[in-house]
Amino acid sequence: MNALILIVEDEAEIAEILDAYFTREGFRTVRAGDGQTALDLHLRLKPDLVILDVKLPKLDGYEVLAAIRRRDDTPVLMATALAEDIDKLQALRIGADDYVVKPFNPLEVVARTRAILRRTRAHVGATVIRAGKIEIDLTAHAAIVISEDGVRRKLDLTLTEFRLLAHMSRASNRAFTRAELVDACLPEGEAMERTVDSHISNVRRKLESATATGYLEGVRGVGYRLVPLA
Template sequence: MDAENALVLVAEDEPEIADVIAAYLEREGFRTVRAADGRTALELHLALKPDLVMLDVQMPRLNGWDVLAELRRRGSTPVIMLTALDQDIDKLQALRIGADDYVVKPFNALEVAARARAVLRRSGGSRGSILRVGPIEIDMDSHLASVIVGYDPQRVSLSLTLTEFRILAHMARAPRRAFSRGELVDACLPGGDALDRTVDTHLSKLRRKLEEAGAHGFINNVRGVGFRLADIS
């Protein structure tokens, strides 16, 4: 999995450290969300399904070991442990519970970003069924689409028809590309007698639903061509 658009949950209770990690990750093309304690980290993991978790060991409410154990019970989200504990037994415990990597403080933020990229690459794209364009997230396995909005991110589910979902997913595979009406008919309305203008109706409804969920300006008309899915404002 590439860093572009990958979502990283930074679970770190020291704001200064969280700020530095987030800044470097975002500069490398990641998106970030933060949690200042273990319970919030688990709540955000459940709500947002991040591609990677940067997890501090010593956190309030629930420590990193307990958070890691729960993450492993839930699935295989890659985890990099961040800690001031520089003991072999701590490293072994992290690996035993299921961490993918281990970084000891103080650390070089560039190194952390590089390790994040490496861990995602090694994970082999386990989140390949998730498509993202800005705040829009499409889960191809579950056939669900949502918009993640707000400073304290919230997931807003989209109620889409099958055709609307197909159109959104098809365009999300190549964000910023301009699709003709004919292409969208062939890809998303197969086997029917749909006319090109039918796509306009579906896209109009899809645009309205995205905007109502908080994703404004993501379906754009391209003069003489068709439509593009991208925030180019």
């Protein structure tokens, strides 16, 4: 079945143009005119990709993006009139996959969408992430440390701890800011940057107890990174 694109845009004319171009190119589409409706449709329909404006009624695009990232890894292409570097960096920091500035060519938006889907679909079916001794099974929601002698030790992680470890394992060696980890992994009720320190400390302790010492590093002035040691 062709990919389902959720178009989140409060300007009806722009939404209709995007809808027409995506439909012509063989995509299925659904539209939302405000942030809350977008999140409701995302949860109910599970689209393959979201085209997301920033200036929206009820919830703005950054809030919608952060909420999506707390749920899953649905690709998100920001399409907005905000052209400043700080706006782009904000979107990418929260977890946007790409960013296009209005006025845009609808064909470019379709082309960027195809490129994002090619990248993300290349990982479909790859439900196991490996980083050194660590093996994370996303389907089974299990994290395992494999020792040098082949012994497999399952880590007893909370939901938030598992999300943090899985998220960092997807881009090992990358330094994540606390704000990034909050947006991607922590439930709304825990959304305080310093809360990350406590969760990371627990994950590090559990890794070390399973012989995976030195995997989680603090990065001064930034946050944390996962180093896939041999």
